[in-house]
Amino acid sequence: MKKLICALLAAVLLLPVCALAAEEVNIFNWEDYIDESVLEQFEQETGIKVNYMRFTENEDMIISVESNPGKFDVVFPSEYMVERMINRGELAEINFDNIPNFANIRDDLKNPSYDPGNAHSVPYMWGTLGILYNTKLVDEADVQTWGVLWNEKYAGQVLMMDSLRDTMGLALLMVNPENSMNCTDYAQLRAAADLLIMQKQSGMVKSYGLDEFKDKMVAGEGALAVVYSGDAEYAIELNEDLAYVVPREGSNIWVDNAVIPATARNKENAEKFIDFLCRPEIAAANVQEIGYCCVNVPAMEILGEEYQSSSVMNPSEDVISRCEYYHDLDETWLSIYTTLYSEVLSAKVNN
Amino acid sequence: MTDLQLPAWAGWAMGLGLLLFIVLVAISVRRNHGIKRSIFAAPYSLWMIIFTILPCILIAYYALTDANGRFTFDNFSSFWDSNHIMRENLRAVAGDEMAATVARGSVNVDTLVYSLWMAFLCTAVSLVLGYPAALFMADRKMKLGATLVVLFIIPMWMNFLLRTIAWMSLLEDNGLINAFLQWIGVGKAQLMYNQEAVLLGMVYNFLPFMVFPIYTSLSKMDPKLAEAAQDLGCNDFRTLYKVTMPLSLPGVISGITMVFMPSVTTFFIPRVLGGGNTRMFGDLIESTFKTAGNWNLGSALSLIMMILILISLSILRKADPNGEGGGIV
Amino acid sequence: MKQFLKKSYLAIILIFLYVPIIVLIVQSFNSGKSRAKWEGLSLHWYQELFSNTSIMNALWVTVTVALVATVAATLLGTLAAIGIYSMKKRPQALMMTITNLPNTMPDIVTGVSLMLLYIFAKVERGYVTMVLAHITFDVPYVVLSVLPKLKQMNKHIYEAALDLGATPTYALTHVIIPECKQGIVTGALLAFTLSLDDFTISYFTTSPLVQNLSTLIYSATKLGISPVYYALSSLMFVVLLVLLLIVNHRTADNK
Numbered sequence: 001m002k003k004l005i006c007a008l009l010a011a012v013l014l015l016p017v018c019a020l021a022a023e024e025v026n027i028f029n030w031e032d033y034i035d036e037s038v039l040e041q042f043e044q045e046t047g048i049k050v051n052y053m054r055f056t057e058n059e060d061m062i063i064s065v066e067s068n069p070g071k072f073d074v075v076f077p078s079e080y081m082v083e084r085m086i087n088r089g090e091l092a093e094i095n096f097d098n099i100p101n102f103a104n105i106r107d108d109l110k111n112p113s114y115d116p117g118n119a120h121s122v123p124y125m126w127g128t129l130g131i132l133y134n135t136k137l138v139d140e141a142d143v144q145t146w147g148v149l150w151n152e153k154y155a156g157q158v159l160m161m162d163s164l165r166d167t168m169g170l171a172l173l174m175v176n177p178e179n180s181m182n183c184t185d186y187a188q189l190r191a192a193a194d195l196l197i198m199q200k201q202s203g204m205v206k207s208y209g210l211d212e213f214k215d216k217m218v219a220g221e222g223a224l225a226v227v228y229s230g231d232a233e234y235a236i237e238l239n240e241d242l243a244y245v246v247p248r249e250g251s252n253i254w255v256d257n258a259v260i261p262a263t264a265r266n267k268e269n270a271e272k273f274i275d276f277l278c279r280p281e282i283a284a285a286n287v288q289e290i291g292y293c294c295v296n297v298p299a300m301e302i303l304g305e306e307y308q309s310s311s312v313m314n315p316s317e318d319v320i321s322r323c324e325y326y327h328d329l330d331e332t333w334l335s336i337y338t339t340l341y342s343e344v345l346s347a348k349v350n351n
Numbered sequence: 352m353t354d355l356q357l358p359a360w361a362g363w364a365m366g367l368g369l370l371l372f373i374v375l376v377a378i379s380v381r382r383n384h385g386i387k388r389s390i391f392a393a394p395y396s397l398w399m400i401i402f403t404i405l406p407c408i409l410i411a412y413y414a415l416t417d418a419n420g421r422f423t424f425d426n427f428s429s430f431w432d433s434n435h436i437m438r439e440n441l442r443a444v445a446g447d448e449m450a451a452t453v454a455r456g457s458v459n460v461d462t463l464v465y466s467l468w469m470a471f472l473c474t475a476v477s478l479v480l481g482y483p484a485a486l487f488m489a490d491r492k493m494k495l496g497a498t499l500v501v502l503f504i505i506p507m508w509m510n511f512l513l514r515t516i517a518w519m520s521l522l523e524d525n526g527l528i529n530a531f532l533q534w535i536g537v538g539k540a541q542l543m544y545n546q547e548a549v550l551l552g553m554v555y556n557f558l559p560f561m562v563f564p565i566y567t568s569l570s571k572m573d574p575k576l577a578e579a580a581q582d583l584g585c586n587d588f589r590t591l592y593k594v595t596m597p598l599s600l601p602g603v604i605s606g607i608t609m610v611f612m613p614s615v616t617t618f619f620i621p622r623v624l625g626g627g628n629t630r631m632f633g634d635l636i637e638s639t640f641k642t643a644g645n646w647n648l649g650s651a652l653s654l655i656m657m658i659l660i661l662i663s664l665s666i667l668r669k670a671d672p673n674g675e676g677g678g679i680v
Numbered sequence: 681m682k683q684f685l686k687k688s689y690l691a692i693i694l695i696f697l698y699v700p701i702i703v704l705i706v707q708s709f710n711s712g713k714s715r716a717k718w719e720g721l722s723l724h725w726y727q728e729l730f731s732n733t734s735i736m737n738a739l740w741v742t743v744t745v746a747l748v749a750t751v752a753a754t755l756l757g758t759l760a761a762i763g764i765y766s767m768k769k770r771p772q773a774l775m776m777t778i779t780n781l782p783n784t785m786p787d788i789v790t791g792v793s794l795m796l797l798y799i800f801a802k803v804e805r806g807y808v809t810m811v812l813a814h815i816t817f818d819v820p821y822v823v824l825s826v827l828p829k830l831k832q833m834n835k836h837i838y839e840a841a842l843d844l845g846a847t848p849t850y851a852l853t854h855v856i857i858p859e860c861k862q863g864i865v866t867g868a869l870l871a872f873t874l875s876l877d878d879f880t881i882s883y884f885t886t887s888p889l890v891q892n893l894s895t896l897i898y899s900a901t902k903l904g905i906s907p908v909y910y911a912l913s914s915l916m917f918v919v920l921l922v923l924l925l926i927v928n929h930r931t932a933d934n935k
Contacts, residue, residue, distance in 0.1 A: 026889065031903050052734075053888040056902045063644040068805060068887045156541060162627055186441055186449055200628070207544045207626025215904035221524045332440040338643055339437040339456065345638075346458045346630045348465070349545070388848075392763025392775060395756050395819065399778050402816040406793030407781075409800055484693050487686040499690065501924075506697045508920045509704070511877050512897045513913045516905055517700035520707060527703065555696070608784075616786035619879065623901060633788050640792060640884075650796065653789045664784055 024049040025269035028064070028075040030256065031056050031211050032234075033125070035289035042276050048269050056210050057163055065090065069263040073270040079255045080165070082121045083114040083328035091120040092260045098271035101278030104296045109255060114325070121257035122274050125292040127229035128253055128315055128323055129166055130246040132213070132236075137223040146174050146247045148224060150195070155204050159216060159225035162208040164341050165326050166252065170226065171196050173249040181252055182327045186336065193340035197347045208345070217242055228254075233291025233312045244312050246319045253323040255295075287313070365405070372397060410657075413650035426651035433458040459635065459652065463659075466632035469546070470614040473553040474561075477610045478603070480554070481561035485602070486595070488562070489569035496570060503559050515552050515623055522548055522624070544626035552620040560609035568602030569595070604667050612660060632656060701917070708910035725911040732908055738896040739912070741807065745882075745892060746875035749814035754868045756815070757822025761863075762856060764823065765830040779820045790817060791884030798885065805887045813885040814875045821874065822867035829863030830856070 027039075031054045039050045053072075055061040058081040065072055065085075077085060085091045096102055102122060109123045133143050137157070142148045149158050149170075161167050169181035171192035179188055199205060206222050213225040214235040227235075232244035258274045260267055276282055280298035287294045287303060293313055294300050300307060307313055329337060376393050417423045429435045434456030442450040488499045506514065521527050522542040529539045542548060572595070580590045618633035625631075636656070639649035708726070712719030729735060764775045782790060794813050798805050837859070841851040857864075879894035886895065897909055 028888065031899075051889060054899060055888070056899070057642070059642045059644075063641055064888055066644070067799065068889075070804065071887050071889055160627075184444075186445055186452075190452075205628070206541075207628065209626060209902075211902055212904035219523075219525055332444055335440055336437050339434060342433065342638075342643075343456065343458050345627065346462050346635070349628055388766040388852075389763045389771070391759040392767065395760030395763070395823070396775070396778070398756060398816070398819065399781075402794065402797070402812065403778070403782055406790075406797040407785075409796040410789070410793045413796060480693065483689060487690050490686065492683065495690075502694055503697070505921065505924075506701055507877070508873070509701050509917050510893060510897065510913050512879060512894055512901070513704060513909060514700055516897075516901060516909075517704040520703055521700065555700070558693075558697070612784070612786055616788045618788065619898065633786075636788055636792065640795075646796065646799075649792065653792050657785060657789050660786065661784060 023047060023266075023269065024051055025266050025273050026051045026053070026071060026073045027273065028053045028055060028061065028072040030054065030076060033076065033256075033290055035285045038276075038282055038285055041282075042273060045276075046269075046272060048266075048272065050273075059164060062090075065261055065263075069261075070265050072261055073264040073266045074258055074260060074273055076124055076256050076258055078326070079112065079114045079257070080326035080328045082257050082259060085259065085261075086115060086120055087328065090262055092262045092264060092267060093119050094122065094260060094274070095271060098268065099275040099278065101275050104278055104280055104283070104298050106295055106297055109295055112255065112325075114327070115257070121259045122278065123295040124256050124258050124277060125230070125287070125290070126253065126255040126295055127292045128246050128319065129170070129226070129228060129251045130232065130244055132217055132225045132227045132232045132242055132244050134217065134220065134223050134241050135243050136241050140243075143224070143245050144248050146170050146249055148247075149226070150174070150199055150204060152202075152204070154223050155202070156206055157223035158199075158204050158206060159213050159222045160199075160205050160208050161213075161226040162210055162345075164337060166226065167196065167344070168192055168337055168341055169252055169326070173247075173251075177249040181250075181324055182329070184329070184333050189336065189340055193344055196344040200344065200347045201350045203349050205349075228292075229312050229315070230290050230292035233310070236312065237291070246315070246322065248322070250322040250324065252326055253320065254326065368400070372400065407657075410650045410654055413647050414654045415651075417647060426648050427655075429648055430459045430651055430655060432456055433460075462630055462635050463632050463656070465630075466615050467659075469550065469553070469629075469631060470611050472550055473557065473614040474607055474611045476550070476554050477558050477561040478607065481558055481606065482565060482603070485562045485565035485569055485599075486591075488566050489572075491574060496566070500563070500566065503562055507559060511556060512619060512623075514556065515620055518548070518552055518555065518624060519543065543624060544628050546625070546629050548624040549621045549629045549631075552624045553614045553617065556617075556620065557610045557614055560613075561606040564605040564609065565599055565602040568599045568605075572598050600670070604670055608664060608667060611663070615660070616656065704910050705914045705917070707907055708914045710907060713907065725907045726915070728908050729911045729915070734891070734896065735893075735908065735912060738891045738893045741810075741890060742876060742892040742894075745807070745811050745814055746872050748811050749818050749875045750868050750872040752811075752815045753818035753822050753871045754864060757819045757867060757871075758826050758857070758860075758864050760819070761823045761826035761830060761860070762852070765827060779823050782817055782820050787878075787880035788884075791881040794881065795884040805885060806890045807886070810882055810886045810890065810892070813881050814878065817878070817881060818871035818874060821870045822864070825867035825870060826860050826863040829860035833859045 025048050027050060029052070033054075034052075036052075039052055042048070043050055055064065058078050061075060061077060062081060062085065065075060082091070096118075099122065102118075105123055109126065111117055112121075112123075115121045131143055131146075131148065133148075138148070138154065142151055142153070148154065149160070165181070168189070172179040172181055172183050172188060174195055175188055175191045179185075183189060183192075209216075211231065213222075213227055214231040216222055217225050217227075217235050218239045220239075227244075229244065232242070236242045236244065258277060260270045260274075264270055277286070278296065280296055280302055283294065283296035283299035284302040287296075287299065287307070291313060293315065294303065294307065311319075376390065414426055415422060415424070417425060425435070432438075432455045434453050437456075438450050438453040441453060488496050509517075519526070523529065524539060524541070524543075526542070528542060533539060576598070577590050577594055580594045581587075585593065615631075616633040616636075618631065618637045621629045621631045621634055632652070636649055636652050639645050639652060643649075709721050709723070710718055711722035711724050760775075764772055764779075767775065785793075791813070794809075794816070795805070798809050803809060833856070838851055838855055841855045842848065846854070877894070878892075879898065882892050883895050883898065886892070891899070893912070897905070900906065900909060
């Protein structure tokens with residue numbers, strides 16, 4: 001017995017040492033955001049071990065990156081978060097000699113305003129924010145506006161997103177369709193927060209959440225949900241009663257990017273991995289799996305007719321013209337947004 | 352908030368503290384002319400200093416400084432007035448007039464009050480449900496005590512998070528309870544994402560912590576006392592009220608502590624079963640650290656909660672002067 | 681009649697405690713993914729479980745962390761209890777206050793304070809920091825289970841051993857430790873169980889790279905939980921139950 005315990009103890013203490021030995025790359029990506037078989041393919045081709053970790057929100061991701069320096073080699077922030085990470089000096093410049101497949105990226109996504117010249121980021125996916133609804137429960141005419149989320153017909157059946165920028169952004173459009181989702185006018189922001197608090201207190205909202213919405217909507221738990229387009233695509237495939245719409249007031253177009261933190265320990269492996277993601281057949285496999293919009297021109301051809309004709313995965317010019325990017329807010333406005341949003345989260349339902 | 356650093360004196364203070372500790376140990380060894388057995392506690396004391404006392408000091412330090420390490424009471428002002436920082440920021444970007452429109456924000460205080468209320472409800476329900484259970488378990492005529500204790504412990508081996516998630520499949524719109532309600536013709540009800548669901552989840556998870564200490568103190572009680580009371584003419588109810596209950600008080604107090612504390616601070620249960628409609632204080636602390644990344648405010652909130660708990664514990668201890676609460680061991 | 685009512689009450693409470701667990705176990709055999717619909721009996725999720733590397737890694741982390749923390753905490757705690765027991769009254773009271781401190785600190789505060797400690801000391805969070813945190817919350821429980829056994833012990837046994845020519849070390853290993861063996865075992869079991877089930881403290885003291893089961897399940901709940909986790913917990917539950925029965929059986933034999 002004693003020997004057994006000693007042996008076990010020795011084995012356990014040696015464990016972390018063994019784990020350090022091999023070539024590796026640490027990926028920090030969104031939940032449900034890749035075709036996992038692709039990771040195996042990368043491991044087999046390069047012999048680099050992939051450690052794959054997941055996050056659910058930009059705000060959580062940046063805190064993890066900041067408080068665990070050196071733990072991540074590739075992360076996938078959205079456009080405004082790329083801006084913030086660049087401003088805080090947290091991103092390494094990417095060596096594009098190692099990423100020949102960058103040529104495959106759509107031209108309109110290259111050289112974006114949030115990262116001029118793509119010095120630090122390579123687009124991975126893009127998409128829209130909109131409403132996923134159950135056509136059996138919701139009138140199609142109602143859902144053309146964000147106002148449907150305040151429509152008393154659907155009290156208690158609305159699933160709201162627990163995401164600072166998205167939720168505040170859509171409420172800003174509700175206050176006034178002329179507002180930008182990057183609004184820095186306190187009166188408008190206050191009104192937006194009040195709208196959200198009123199919505200919650202009057203019992204419109206069933207729950208606040210994130211990725212679990214797609215499964216809930218598939219299971220018929222809720223009539224309306226604020227979701228990203230890829231989640232909508234996934235849900236619609238599983239339940240044909242569901243449909244997706246980008247309301248007429250407009251919405252957000254976001255671009256998630258592969259970036260390398262300045263503290264990364266395996267920068268070359270990270271570049272190899274990013275280049276691998278830009279390969280047409282890999283990009284196509286990922287889009288196929290998760291249902292977001294494709295950033296890769298040759299990959300769109302591989303995906304073919306089904307992709308081109310999907311209004312969710314391939315939004316029309318009309319939809320795109322209604323939408324805008326998020327821009328990073330400075331510390332001051334960010335804290336104002338955060339304070340107002342915290343008030344929304346803490347509001348209690350009036351019984 | 353990128354790089355939180357303590358000033359250099361903190362490092363020196365720690366070094367000095369460690370040196371002092373070693374010197375103290377050395378002195379006590381010399382004084383006793385050799386190694387005394389109380390020295391066995393030295394590694395433990397050192398461990399507790401590094402991993403319990405120092406972290407507590409760090410919380411206090413972060414709570415009393417701003418992101419640049421300067422001394423400030425701002426974090427406590429922010430607790431009382433959650434709009435404090437926002438108002439100051441607005442003054443800078445939109446002028447005094449706009450700042451003046453910002454009223455006191457009561458988010459943090461309200462959340463704390465709400466958590467205390469929920470924890471109180473949970474403790475009360477657990478006591479009402481748990482006391483009779485412990486009483487019957489300790490009933491010698493039933494001869495079930497030991498087996499029942501095991502039966503109460505077994506559910507706690509299922510992962511705490513999964514146990515809570517299991518309630519989801521019972522309470523959902525398409526869950527088992529609703530399926531049953533529909534089957535008997537009552538129709539569906541909204542059972543999840545409200546206060547009652549969170550309360551249920553808390554009582555479910557913490558009830559055993561109420562039952563064990565009460566059971567322990569009841570089973571230590573001399574059964575002859577109750578018999579004597581009955582011989583002297585007390586009826587069952589009076590015996591319970593006058594003899595058994597006062598004697599089980601230490602167990603009750605320890606049970607209350609063990610249920611109240613985790614229920615003020617839980618953040619998983621309200622997240623899963625409350626769906627964002629029932630934010631509690633633990634939730635607030637977690638998101639202040641992990642989503643807002645404001646370690647100073649988060650520390651202040653933790654410190655306030657800790658002090659509050661220490662105060663309520665010392666009040667409870669007054670009711671149990673011997674401090675011999677049943678405990679789970 | 682009264683006995684019957686009492687028994688029924690206990691039965692109802694037990695049903696309340698067991699229903700979710702039974703539901704969980706039943707659903708681990710459901711071949712479909714939905715919690716709502718029963719789509720037939722299958723072992724599909726159990727197969728999935730063993731091929732899921734992140735769960736298997738998390739299981740390994742959970743069990744090894746619990747084992748190392750238990751062994752370390754039991755050693756540290758038993759020594760400490762013996763030390764505290766032989767202290768004079770005032771230092772003893774001080775030590776007891778320190779020992780009770782973690783018990784009066786909510787998990788979230790312990791977790792957060794340790795996180796600040798690691799950040800302050802610039803220690804990278806991961807496996808080792810999680811083990812240290814687990815030892816920290818385990819030790820007081822060991823001390824608190826061993827100490828009462830020492831107090832129950834007849835003080836003169838130790839002196840008698842010395843009088844009979846035993847060295848202090850011999851007396852320690854052959855007299856004192858056997859006397860409080862039961863307390864040590866209780867403490868170790870308690871420490872192991874607490875470690876195995878801990879979520880909050882692990883959540884704050886590890887990085888996303890090193891997940892134990894609880895933190896893994898936590899991130900999975902944000903996604904909508906898969907029945908793989910039901911299979912996992914059912915399996916762990918059964919293993920622990922069998923272990924308990926074996927231990928019980930053996931102690932019964934010893935008597």
